[in-house]
Amino acid sequence: MSTLPTSVVGLDAEMSALLGDGWRTDASERLAYAYDNSRRQSLPDAVALPTTREQVVALVRACRAHGVPVVARGRGTNTTGAAVPVAAGVVVSFERMNRIVDIRPGDRCAVVEPGVLNGDLQAALKAHGLFWPPDPTSAGYSTVGGNLACNAGGPRAVKYGASRDNVLALTAVTGTGELIHCGTATTKGATGYDLQRLLVGSEGTLALIVEASLRLTPAPKARRALRAIYRDVSSAAQAVARLMAQPVTPSMLEFMDADAVRLARDVGGADLPHEAGALLMVEADGDAQTLPHDIEALMRAAEGDGLIAIDDAADEAAREKLWAARKALSPSLRTLAPGKINEDVVVPVSRIPQLVDGVQALSREFALPIVCFGHAGNGNLHVNLLYDPADASQNERAHAAMGRVFALTLSLGGTLSGEHGIGLAKREFMPQAIDAPTLTMMRAVKAAFDPDGILNPGKLLPDE
Amino acid sequence: MSTLPTSVVGLDAEMSALLGDGWRTDASERLAYAYDNSRRQSLPDAVALPTTREQVVALVRACRAHGVPVVARGRGTNTTGAAVPVAAGVVVSFERMNRIVDIRPGDRCAVVEPGVLNGDLQAALKAHGLFWPPDPTSAGYSTVGGNLACNAGGPRAVKYGASRDNVLALTAVTGTGELIHCGTATTKGATGYDLQRLLVGSEGTLALIVEASLRLTPAPKARRALRAIYRDVSSAAQAVARLMAQPVTPSMLEFMDADAVRLARDVGGADLPHEAGALLMVEADGDAQTLPHDIEALMRAAEGDGLIAIDDAADEAAREKLWAARKALSPSLRTLAPGKINEDVVVPVSRIPQLVDGVQALSREFALPIVCFGHAGNGNLHVNLLYDPADASQNERAHAAMGRVFALTLSLGGTLSGEHGIGLAKREFMPQAIDAPTLTMMRAVKAAFDPDGILNPGKLLPDE
Known part of the structure; x- marks a missing residue:
């Protein structure tokens, strides 16, 4: 094919044979996998749609041999750019690995492939009187693999925990193309290092999840x-x-x-x-x-x-009526300004007043509206900074204000993200949140899983 | 001192200056730190009783420079030999780092040094209407640091989780003597790799915990x-x-x-x-x-x-009367045989019948009593194999039977330990429980934290 990007020329024959029509190199297909909900965009060199873990192993080994980046993708609903292939390479979309392998009600456990939609899983669990707690806004169209990769949460996390709290075992492919089995499908375990919770929230930088055993909870009546x-x-x-x-x-x-x-009230009519x-x-x-x-x-x-x-x-x-105020909120934000930066900082619950007061002061200082709402029981507030991206001055002020929001959050003993993750959006702030020796340790862990740095390069960890 | 072991000669002056009377090299002191509740024993070359994290950093750096092993110790209540210094070196006992640094009821958080006794923490939390969920049998005299190192659980874990589920942030010293800060004292976080839960259950082989921010739960009334x-x-x-x-x-x-x-019933009178x-x-x-x-x-x-x-x-x-049957059990086991191997395997809840049936068959095959009880809600059964250690044949049969118990557990989709850990006792069984690529990955993680292998050598991971 004349348009084949140079970087994947060496892979093309082997991957075509391996994946059949699940290997895509034409420009329109590549474009469809170039973005995520961060609205950032970067064209991959190829797209792979594996159907088996063996294909993922072979793919990663081939990419490693050719020094080609590998970017795992659920449905691209994340807001941080974690699924955008900034260094090009191969996007591995798990849309064809979407089977619910097993539901074991007596063990409160479901075994799934990573491409299963959160909402489809919940529907299947309903018949058993069970649910999987993570409930991001995107639940209807985001995948379990993506939820795990980003440690997705949602409002229910205050009682039931986020993704990391609701995983028992993971099967994954490391950056060397090794298939590893982390954890056991039991609710207790003290057998070696807990690699499964380490993989949760690692945004595809340590390994590609090919199967997950999830911890289920009985549905409240x-x-x-x-x-x-x-x-x-x-x-x-x-x-x-x-x-x-x-x-x-x-x-x-x-x-x-x-x-x-x-x-x-004024816009949403609550x-x-x-x-x-x-x-x-x-x-x-x-x-x-x-x-x-x-x-x-x-x-x-x-x-x-x-x-x-x-x-x-x-x-x-009556419940629906009460929630209407909360639901009216997101659409009404658009009436204030065309652009929005939505960050999901976390502070200890007792520090919420200082965070909101400080954010209001920043709103005055930078002359931009900032609206806070979110999951108070976890101290996880969504700070929405509203501005006109077409206005250079507003654009600059908005980004400067956001940096100050992060600094304020950290000064209150909080952290950069509660459930969205780091991706591209916040990696430059990581050295403020995490001290140098700990970042060095994270880099060493990354090197242990992915010695050649082919898995989702340019994400989560800042440049050295 | 004439009895000073050769290995610590190079450290002696520096450590005496650093630790004062918290540096012990006389034989009687060394003997007091040679054992744990596994009844295994191995004499360390020296004992360190640090009072600050800075001392721990200096100690680990000095030990690394001299190639001397470092074995962290709480109160030695673990049953697997994880605290026994089999390669000698320096035992670091955290008995003098036992402050409750802060209790923040509004944030459901307590900050403690590792040497605080679990029971002392619970007593301090009671006034605030809070508790820390891990409740091992040893709670009255085991340390929070030891509980975290072994991922201790207890009966309450079925509702409230084990140690790993109840930690927010850890400050720790790695095998290179770097002080790292893992996690944040918030109940949600998606900021980089989750190193804190990785350290929990790592039995002192990755880092020494010098401070923990614990997740608290309101006490039921x-x-x-x-x-x-x-x-x-x-x-x-x-x-x-x-x-x-x-x-x-x-x-x-x-x-x-x-x-x-x-x-x-027959021995305990229930x-x-x-x-x-x-x-x-x-x-x-x-x-x-x-x-x-x-x-x-x-x-x-x-x-x-x-x-x-x-x-x-x-x-x-009436509650106490009902529990009497359970409490009568452990003492009454001693009437069956002088020796006991107590392992804490875990299987998915639905497989408990197969586990108990299989164990009964092994009891008949090896002609030794085996009694099972434990935390059924997590599938975490304590399998007590009773024998006379002085009888060579019984001794041999007991150990052979235990190997078969592990094989049975694994064949049922279970794992070697739910809350005791691996230590020395089960490391030879690790290759049966965890496949070769995953063990290799665990070794790479170990090398990332402790490149020279000075932290608790000979534990958790099997020999290569």
């Missing part, structure tokens, strides 16, 4: 929501600390700052009082019989200084 | 126990699967096989029927108001084919 409105962020944050310090762990605990409340300075959505799940008691306990914890109003959604329709 | 007696193991195991498949996760779910029940073929102790914890509903749900799940009797302990005195 009922759920019920509260909406608590506070005078100010500090009152709401104190309520978060009270909610997290008592034994009934909420199944969701979402926060909205004053700007977010205003947007939800029924919210004008004096609202912050809002918490609190949800509990469990047995229909015990839920009223749990909701009572959460209500007691939500009450305190600065509470303006608290509403208890007695049924599913 | 009430608890209540059930005892269910079954005709046979299979009926009990099916009940375990039913109990784990419904939404009320028990806070403990302990199993006893027929021999264990018989011992508890009130148990003669036809009992297996027993489950089930406990729930939570709010006093919701607990009756939870217990009802557990009772319903416990009911089924093969159930002989079920007792609900309505108050704490």
Whole structure:
């Protein structure tokens, strides 16, 4: 083929034989795998659609022999550029490895290929009264492999944990093309090094996951929501600390700052009082019989200084109505500015007021709207910086402000990301978050798994 | 000093200056740190009792320069020999680094030095209505650092997880004497590689933990126990699967096989029927108001084919009485034989019947009593092989039988250890449990943290 990129000329015959129509080098196909939800873009030299782990092993070995980068891809829903092939090479899309291999209800375990959609898995588990806890917004169209690679979370993580907390064992292909089996499909294990949790969140830089044994949880039979409105962020944050310090762990605990409340009201049409300075959505799940008691306990914890109003959604329709304010939020952000930088920093729960206050000060300093909302029970706030990318001054201010948001977060004992990961977007900030000896150790771990640096180069770790 | 072992001659002056009376080379002191609860013994060349992380850094660097092994030690309660200095060198006991640095109830976080006793931490947390979930039998006299190094669990792990599930961040000293900071004291994080969970369970072979930020859980206000007696193991195991498949996760779910029940009755004096073929102790914890509903749900799940009797302990005195059968067990084992090999294998919950059946067949084949009990909700059974170590034939049979127990466990999709770890005791079985490419990967990770192999040599990984 005349358009074949030079780098994959040496691979082409072997990969065509290995993968058949699962080896793609034409420009239009390459373009379709060049981007992710970060809106960054970089053309790969080829796309591979393997159907078996043996093909992945052969592919990685061939790429290693030819010094060609290998970039694993789920469905490209991540927001950090982790799936963008910035050094070109071969994108390995797992869309054809999408079987649910086994569901074992008695063992609370499902075995899946990486390309299974999170939503398809949940649908299959429903019949068994089970679910897999990670629930990113993208759940309907993101893959389990992608969720694991990025340690995806979601609102439910406050009670049930993120992806890393819900994996038992992984089969993966390292940068040397070795197939490794990490962990066991049991809920306890103390047999050597825990490589499976190390692979979770490593964004395809250590190994390619080809099978996962997932830890499942019995589905709660009922759920019920509260909406608590506070005078100010500090009152709401104190309520978060009270909610997290008592034994009934909420199944969701979402926060909205004053700007977010205003947007939800003025643009989204949500029924919210004008004096609202912050809002918490609190949800509990469990047995229909015990839920009223749990909701009572959460209500007691939500009450305190600065509470303006608290509403208890007695049924599913009322619940939907309460959540409407939260759902109205993301679309209404677009009314403020055409561009948005959405980062998902984390601070200890007790530091939420300082984070929100500090972000508001940055909003004034840089003369740009910044709206905060997110998973308060984990201190995981989505900081949305709104600007016009076409305006050079705004563009520059937005990126300068975001750097300051990271610095503020770190000064409060927090970290750069709770569930989106690092990818391309935050790697330049890694040396602020992680000290030099620890970064050196991470590089040594990377070299142990991928001595030639062919797996997703240019991601997660900063340049040396 | 005339008795100074040759290997530490080069270190002696520097370490005396660094550690003062925290540097011990006399024979009696060395003897006191030569053993652990595995009853294995090997004399170290010196003992170090550091009080600061800086001392640990200097010590490891000096040991590395002189090629001297470094063996971290909590209180030596582990059963696998992980703390025995088989290659001599310096034992680093963390008994003087035992401060609780900070308790932050609003963040559900405690920061501790590694030498804090688990029990002392729990006592300090009680005032805040919090606890740290790992509850090994040794909790009163084992250290948090030791618990983390071995990924200690306990009965509560079925609901609250083991040590690895309850750590947020670790500060540690690698084999090159670098101080690294892994993780953040937040309950969510997707910032680079998860080195902190990798260090948990690594038995001092990757780094020495000098500070830990622990994830705390609000203490339940009430608890209540059930005892269910079954005709046979299979009926009990099916009940375990039913109990784990419904939404009320028990806070403990302990199993006893027929021999264990018989011992508890005949030797321990517990009130148990003669036809009992297996027993489950089930406990729930939570709010006093919701607990009756939870217990009802557990009772319903416990009911089924093969159930002989079920007792609900309505108050704490009745609870203690029910637990008496379980507590009578360990002492009564000694009436069967003077020697005991206690291994803590894990299988998927659904495979418990095959494990117990297979172990009973091995007991007949090798003509030695084997008693199984343990943490059924995690499939983590303690297999107690009873024999007379002074009898050469029994000794040989006991060890041969144990190898077969491991092979059986692995054939059922299980693993060698749930909470005791590998240490010296099981390392020769690692190649059966973990395939060659994965072991090679573990060795590469070890080399990344400890390139000269000075940290706890001869443990966890088998000889090449």
